[in-house]
Amino acid sequence: MIQVSPLARDPHALYEAAVQAVDHDLDFCERVWRTVRGGRFRLLREDFCGTALLACAWALRRRENRALGLDLHGPVLAWARKQHLARMGGAARRVTLLRRDVRGVTRPAADVAVALNFSFWAFRERDALRRYFRAVRRSLTKRGLFVVNAFGGSEAFQELAEKRRVAPSQGPDGLRIPGFTYVWEHARFNPLDHRLLAHIHFHFADGKKLRRAFTYDWRAWTLPEIQEVMREAGFADAQVYVEGWDEQRDRPDEIYRRRRHFRNQEGWLAFVVGVV
Ligand SMILES: C[S@@+](CC[C@H](N)C(=O)[O-])C[C@H]1O[C@@H](n2cnc3c(N)ncnc32)[C@H](O)[C@@H]1O
Incomplete structure (x- = not known):
């Protein structure tokens, strides 16, 4: 293994x-x-x-x-x-x-x-x-x-949280990164100026979470x-x-x-x- x-x-x-x-x-x-x-x-x-x-x-x-x-x-x-x-x-x-x-x-x-x-x-x-x-x-x-x-897209700019399973992969060290869940969250969107606050969270199989691993304060x-x-x-x-x-x-x-x-x-x- x-x-x-x-x-x-x-x-x-x-x-x-x-x-x-x-x-x-x-x-x-x-x-x-x-x-x-x-x-x-x-x-x-x-x-x-x-x-x-x-x-x-x-x-x-x-x-x-x-x-x-x-x-x-x-x-x-x-x-x-x-x-x-x-x-x-x-x-x-x-x-x-x-x-x-x-x-x-x-x-x-x-x-x-x-x-x-x-x-x-x-x-x-x-x-x-x-x-x-x-x-x-x-x-x-x-x-x-x-x-x-x-x-x-018609559904893109709103508050949302999309979850996606990421399959097991190989890290840069050649060793195994077990599968995990990637979460892309739009925490806030302002249609007036297209300012979008987004976060990336990672969820693991043992129930642990890495919340707000990355945050972006963007203009869409x-x-x-x-x-x-x-x-x-x-x-x-x-x-x-x-x-x-x-x-x-x-x-x-x-x-x-x-x-x-x-x-x-x-x-x-x-x-x-x-x-x-
Ligand atoms: C989301 S990461 C990009 C990672 C990767 N290159 C990709 O394509 O997914 C954004 C990076 O931009 C850097 N960054 C933000 N503003 C910058 C600037 N004005 N000049 C150079 N780097 C900047 C941050 O330090 C961060 O590492």
Whole structure:
């Protein structure tokens, strides 16, 4: 039997297991790059990188790949170094982690910048969002792409608590993270300014709970606003890709297609791609 990981109750390890799907995100970035630019890209900037799971996965994909991760929080970067970089061998040299605000311009210019899992919703004023998007554009090459995601839908913005079982998985140490329940709570939503207070809780099989493991005080930006602000920040185009719905299995089909219009659903996920 595989030993249970000492990280089995660590909020960062649980977040990675429950929330992140970095291979899927990187496949999407590669597909869009192939379609819009052709070929492959090399340097990826991961904004709000946290544990830098995506940056590390990018460096591990191919020897030519390089990644830069930016986060303001020193302890989470230390976690990334200990749990991921230290286990990557020589590939760790292809990842640079900086304790920096994402509103800074970075060099060398990146091919692709990503801000995933809605992290940019932390910027609640339009001016702040534009300033951030502009810094990203200045940090990209002339062929650069900027990938963010958003969620919405007719049932999305209300007070709610969604529970999802997370199957047993392997922690960064290779040991077992037993299954647990992930809870996504919208504690408050104000339709007047779209301010959304959300929490992540983890519930375990023995009845113990890790409440408010993470809290987000966000502005829920809409797709038209994100596209507008990208253009205001100097991007030549902003493309929207929406996840499809599998009617037969009554669940999302995990395929993001470029859309110019789509029928609203109770809940949807989308990527918005800023094209330099
Ligand atoms: C939800 S985590 C993102 C984790 C992971 N990258 C993901 O995609 O799911 C958000 C991270 O953003 C960081 N953060 C918040 N504001 C920031 C800023 N202005 N500049 C850099 N990092 C910031 C926080 O320290 C936190 O680690």
